Amino acid sequence: xxxxxxxxxxxxxxxxxxxxxxxxxxxxxxxxxxxxxxxxxxxxxxxxxxxxxxxxxxxxxxxxxxxxxxxxxxxxxxxxxxxxxxxxxxxxxxxxxxxxxxxxxxxxxxxxx
Numbered sequence: 001x002x003x004x005x006x007x008x009x010x011x012x013x014x015x016x017x018x019x020x021x022x023x024x025x026x027x028x029x030x031x032x033x034x035x036x037x038x039x040x041x042x043x044x045x046x047x048x049x050x051x052x053x054x055x056x057x058x059x060x061x062x063x064x065x066x067x068x069x070x071x072x073x074x075x076x077x078x079x080x081x082x083x084x085x086x087x088x089x090x091x092x093x094x095x096x097x098x099x100x101x102x103x104x105x106x107x108x109x110x111x112x113x
Contacts, residue, residue, distance in 0.1 A: 001080035003071060003092055005032040006051045007044045012086060014058065019113035020084040021060040028063040029055045030074055036067060072099050079106045084113055
């Protein structure tokens with residue numbers, strides 16, 4: 001599982017998807033919702049459905065979902081074996097580290113790439 005706004009899809013995102021594919025059998029991408037990514041404030045340039053479609057077009061991505069709740073809610077709901085984290089995702093590392101008990105209970109590990 002990988003998380004991101006993917007706005008726009010950049011080389012680092014494609015590298016993240018490919019790294020996830022190397023580490024697991026299925027790559028599920030979780031796309032941040034417009035409200036979470038602050039669409040109205042101008043932080044995002046593409047709507048969630050455009051970002052969703054862009055991620056779905058990446059050949060190594062098997063499934064794409066729109067985020068529902070926070071990162072931990074998504075992990076609890078989908079129970080991935082791993083979350084693959086890019087070098088640019090320090091906030092995600094901090095969030096998941098603070099909830100390491102939930103990751104362990106779900107059988108999920110963090111993989112830094």
